[in-house]
Amino acid sequence: MLKKQPRTRPSEEDAAAKKAKTDADLDQTMRAALKYIAEVARELNGVNPTSGRPYDYVFLGRLPAVRLSNAFADLRSRRIDAKDHGDHLFFRFRAQPAAPAKATLLGADIARCDEYLKRLNIPFEARTEAKSDFGQATRAVFTVSAPLPCEVNIRADYDKASIEIELVNVRHPGRVRCRIEPKLLDDVVDDLARYVLGVDDDFDKILNRR
Secondary structure (H helix, E strand, O other), X not given: OOOOHHHHHHHHHHHXXXXXXXXXXXXXXXXXXXHHHHHHHHHHHHHOOEOOOOEEEOOOEEEOOEEEEEEEEEEEEEEEOOEEEEEEEEEEEEEEEOOOEEEEEEOHHHHHHHHHHHHOOOOOEEEEEEXXXXXXXXXXXXXXOOOEEEXXXXXXXXXXXXXXXEEEOOOOOOEEEEEEOHHHHHHHHHHHXXXXXXXXXXXXXXXXXX
16 A cells, blocks of 8 residues: 555546646636736726627617726736635726617516516606506506616636636626636637627627537
C-alpha cells in the first residue's frame, strides 16, 4: 500500500494544479469582460444612443425606438482557495421609449400590468375605457414614458468551467439564458454589446445554443 501511494499522489497534485490554472484563466476572462463592458457603459452614458433595433417589453409590446441610458457594470467575486475570483458580472441599463408607449389591456391583464409596473417602480398612467356591470375595469390603456430596466448577467461556473449569460428585457421580454465555454467570452461580449445597441442580431446565434 505504501509503495502505491507515491504513485497516486503526483496525479492528485497535477489535478489540483490543473483546476487552479483553469480557475485562474476563468477569473481573468471575467475581469477582461468587465473591462470591456464597463467601457461600453461609459460610452453609452456619454451618448445616450437610440437603439438600432426595437425593444419588446412585457405588456407594452414592441417599442420601435428607445434611448439607452443609466448604464452600470460591476463584478462580484467569490473566494476559491483563499483567492478572489470573478463570479457574477452584471450590466444594467435603461431603455426609454422615444415616444410614450401605449398598450390597451383587457380583463385580468389590467391588474397584472399594474402590479408589474409598480413592482419595478416604473411611473405610468392608466385610463379605464370600459367597466363591467360590477364596476370592475375590463379595458384600460396604459401609457409609459419613463425608462425601462434592462439587465445582463454573466456568471462564472467554476465547477463546470463554463459561463452562463442571462438577458432580462434586452431586446425581447422576460429572461433568456445560454451557456458558453470561457474561451468564447472575449468574442461574445462584443456581439453582446452590438446586440444591446441594436447594431445587429449576431448574438441571437449564441442564444440558440441553449
